[in-house]
């Protein structure tokens with residue numbers, strides 16, 4: 012029942028070397044942004060993706076919608092090989108899979124009014140007859156709680172959270188089957204955020220929308236996702252049912268992450284950091300388990316063996332030599 | 336004495352469709368070593384308030400009111416003096432990094448520009464400081480990263496690069512607009528601790544705009560709540576969160592995802608904020624409020640003191656206080 016099936020995709024970005032590095036014969040560096048990620052997204056579910064800043068979540072998302080070509084691996088959407096799509100099939104894919112970008116500021120055309128941006132999406136994909144476009148634009152803006160005159164305004168005339176909602180409206184416009192949303196509610200206050208989250212859950216229940224939801228907000232992940240995938244330095248380290256993972260996380264990184272959620276009780280934060288130790292770099296990932304330099308329970312084996320993502324005594328997959 | 340004091344700030348944007356009243360009479364102060372949080376509905380004027388302080392608004396903005404920096408009228412300064420203060424003593428972390436970073440300059444050059452303008456460091460010291468700054472905000476392989484462009488950074492790395500640029504000249508006041516929204520909890524924790532250390536050890540003043548009430552609870556001394564361009568409530572975080580005296584604050588705190596069952600519907604505040612293209616009569620929250628009285632719709636409530644440093648602009652303040660205590 013997978014809608015989207017990802018097998019072993021990797022994406023590396025070569026880093027420029029300075030002239031000195033080149034002359035001294037230092038090796039070429041590359042950012043290992045996504046490393047051999049395999050993942051299933053089931054029809055009608057919400058899959059959360061969480062992980063440290065810079066661990067490869069946006070790069071993975073961009074590979075899924077073919078904004079990046081992965082260096083290796085394969086992606087199937089609804090039974091078709093995504094990386095081989097061309098022509099009308101590619102266009103159909105572009106409509107059925109929509110992305111909400113992390114950075115709304117650079118994903119909106121500054122010279123187009125919001126009404127024109129939404130209207131263009133509706134027109135390109137022939138979603139509604141031309142005469143109905145203005146009405147549809149108004150409906151979309153209302154869905155994401157934007158003011159009635161938003162259609163006539165340009166992106167710079169909005170607040171950060173308002174622009175974020177324009178991005179959501181644009182993704183919803185073409186009635187996709189799958190939305191890959193990269194931090195879609197990170198700039199919203201809790202009340203507007205609640206309205207948008209309710210909207211996503213409603214669309215899912217009513218229309219069977221499938222949602223991949225990248226976010227740093229673990230409270231939200233716990234509340235609205237069915238399953239969650241945890242990434243660390245380009246790899247998935249734990250994936251499974253949200254409720255079970257939150258109740259008893261098995262990967263030491265997931266454990267640290269869940270412990271670090273800020274509390275809403277007033278009072279200055281405690282002294283110790285959630286995950287300590289040397290920061291890893293995707294330019295030079297540690298050998299063995301990439302988490303070992305910071306892991307409180309690492310053993311000698313962790314420094315040598317890359318743990319595979321496997322079921323280890325739980326009903327979900329974990330990439331840790333010591334789990335289960 | 337306050338390092339920064341803002342009095343009766345108004346910001347109006349002129350647009351082809353008429354004026355937009357984004358900030359409507361906001362006053363507050365921040366002292367050395369103090370952290371003020373600003374929270375409020377999306378679109379309520381938090382960013383515009385912050386950007387108005389060092390005069391960094393779009394050209395279509397008209398600003399009135401007084402902004403004093405160490406007692407001096409910031410908005411009356413000539414351009415050279417303003418430029419010296421801005422980026423040096425007063426630094427800003429913008430909400431959307433891509434709107435503030437220069438896309439065609441490597442991150443290292445953008446840090447270097449601030450250091451050149453506001454410090455006496457020579458080139459070698461500036462490079463060393465650049466590496467140190469990226470390290471402080473948790474960016475590994477800093478020497479290589481200095482040579483990269485903004486588009487080669489992840490969303491959260493761009494945000495942290497901007498924090499590094501803002502901190503480069505060791506500002507006395509940091510105006511930070513959602514500085515940790517793109518960060519996971521562990522790096523957010525690290526950044527907030529870094530900022531609190533600068534506040535505690537160097538006496539930096541910090542104004543922190545955020546919608547994350549957990550962040551406010553854990554880092555701020557005082558909090559100001561905004562709605563439709565106005566301040567509705569200010570006070571210590573403890574007072575405002577545990578005994579809200581404004582109906583909007585009360586409703587906002589209730590919409591947090593909390594202990595409810597998984598995938599149960601959350602509780603947003605019903606309705607929409609008022610249009611701000613015309614002056615808003617009475618209390619701006621009245622149309623959505625469940626505590627209204629007749630005068631709410633017609634007469635604007637003033638910010639009045641409740642208890643020690645706790646102020647609210649709500650006619651139902653006393654009722655709210657007793658309801659929550661009960």
Ligand SMILES: Nc1ncnc2c1ncn2[C@@H]1O[C@H](COP(=O)(O)OP(=O)(O)OP(=O)(O)O)[C@@H](O)[C@H]1O
Nearest residue numbers: 024044064065066067068069070487488489490491
């Ligand atoms: N276009 C690019 N060119 C070079 N490097 C890139 C590019 N895009 C991403 N990277 C690098 O790939 C790594 C992963 O970045 P990505 O944006 O996927 O992280 P992320 O998990 O989305 O982080 P965040 O939570 O901060 O948004 C980072 O080290 C980043 O510097």
Ligand SMILES: Nc1ncnc2c1ncn2[C@@H]1O[C@H](COP(=O)(O)OP(=O)(O)OP(=O)(O)O)[C@@H](O)[C@H]1O
Nearest residue numbers: 168169170171172348357377378379380381382383
């Ligand atoms: N240049 C502009 N021209 C016209 N209107 C503007 C302009 N900039 C902002 N606004 C309007 O001013 C209001 C306040 O915007 P501001 O960015 O301060 O909101 P905010 O409280 O920071 O919201 P968010 O939490 O979504 O970032 C918004 O309604 C916005 O649409």
Ligand code: SF4
Nearest residue numbers: 618621624631649650
């Ligand atoms: S003044 Fe009236 S409308 Fe405004 S918040 Fe208070 S009770 Fe509600």
Ligand SMILES: [Mg+2]
Nearest residue numbers: 069113489490
């Ligand atoms: Mg990202």
Ligand SMILES: [Mg+2]
Nearest residue numbers: 170171382430
């Ligand atoms: Mg803002």
